[in-house]
Amino acid sequence: MGGPSIKGGADTITIRQAERSQLTSLARLHEGHALFRRYALETTALADALAQALDAGDGVLTAVRAGERIGFAWWSPRGAFSRSPYLRLLVVAAQAAGTGAGTALMDAVEREAFARAADLFLLVTRDNAGARRFYERRGFEAVGELHDYVAPGVDEVVMRKRRKASAPAVVTAPPG
Ligand SMILES: CC(C)(COP(=O)(O)OP(=O)(O)OC[C@H]1O[C@@H](n2cnc3c(N)ncnc32)[C@H](O)[C@@H]1OP(=O)(O)O)[C@@H](O)C(=O)NCCC(=O)NCCS
Numbered sequence: 001m002g003g004p005s006i007k008g009g010a011d012t013i014t015i016r017q018a019e020r021s022q023l024t025s026l027a028r029l030h031e032g033h034a035l036f037r038r039y040a041l042e043t044t045a046l047a048d049a050l051a052q053a054l055d056a057g058d059g060v061l062t063a064v065r066a067g068e069r070i071g072f073a074w075w076s077p078r079g080a081f082s083r084s085p086y087l088r089l090l091v092v093a094a095q096a097a098g099t100g101a102g103t104a105l106m107d108a109v110e111r112e113a114f115a116r117a118a119d120l121f122l123l124v125t126r127d128n129a130g131a132r133r134f135y136e137r138r139g140f141e142a143v144g145e146l147h148d149y150v151a152p153g154v155d156e157v158v159m160r161k162r163r164k165a166s167a168p169a170v171v172t173a174p175p176g
Contacts, residue, residue, distance in 0.1 A: 010066055013101055015108040018060035018072060023050045026062060026072045032094030035128060039151045050074060053088070061108050063092070063101040070096040073105040075113065080121035085113035087122035090131075106138060114163040115170045126155035135159050 018026060027046035030036045050060055053074055063071040071092035079086030087109060092101045113120045124131050126145065136142075140159040147155050 011099075012065065013070075013104045014064045015061050015104055016064055018050070018054070018062045020051060020054065022062065022069060023047045023054075023060075026050065026060070026069060026091075029069075029071065029091045029093045030089075033091070035125060038125070038154050058088070059109065059112060061105055063105050065096070065099075065101070070099075071101040071105055073109050075109050075120075077113070077116065080119070084119045084121055085109075085117050087120065090122075102134060110138075110161070118163045120161045120163075122159050123150065123156040124159060126157050132157065132159075135161075 024043065024047040027043045027050060030041055030046060031043060053076070054060060056076075058074060058076045058079070061073045061075075062069045071090075073090045074088040076086045076088055078084065079088060090102060090105060090109075092105075110120060120140075122135065122140065123146065124135060126132075132142075138161065140161045142157045143160045144158040145155060146158060149156055
């Protein structure tokens with residue numbers, strides 16, 4: 001099934017729901033980023049976590065360009081405070097960074113999250129300046145900090161984006 005696409009021709013990025021058979025190759029995408037070494041993230045463990053996430057009803061979206069999966073976003077509908085959508089992980093292949101995949105993935109996550117809730121939360125490593133700028137430009141606001149939380153010695157910034165007042169919740173209802 002197709003998803004929303006941006007750009008045209010060979011540069012087109014399509015966002016799709018991830019399939020179980022793709023999770024290991026998606027998990028591998030994190031290996032190109034030094035950032036994740038600080039979290040001692042391992043590909044097999046991440047692939048297992050993504051499989052459990054799918055079982056639990058989380059969203060795992062992939063960005064596909066020219067038949068290649070170049071990024072993924074993992075989000076939990078009530079992952080923040082058992083109440084609000086929470087972006088668990090956003091990863092774009094290092095060689096594809098800066099080419100629009102992160103934007104396309106976040107557009108899709110926000111569309112799904114804000115269709116059912118008024119807020120979306122995430123954590124970003126405090127010194128990950130590029131990602132913080134990326135989220136700030138999208139309207140995320142730093143609302144707190146967590147020290148030694150996800151990994152020892154690493155500081156996280158809690159970011160929140162609120163649904164625009166002009167974008168009401170959209171729900172799918174049964175006929176009637
Ligand atoms: C942060 C990230 C998801 C952005 O995705 P992307 O596909 O590179 O982003 P886009 O091409 O849609 O947008 C580019 C913007 O992202 C930001 N950015 C962050 N890291 C970047 C990187 N390594 N290379 C290029 N742009 C980066 C820049 O602000 C850039 O804006 P600019 O072109 O005006 O400078 C991606 O670079 C990535 O996977 N980084 C490593 C993992 C990470 O930090 N994840 C987020 C926290 S969990």
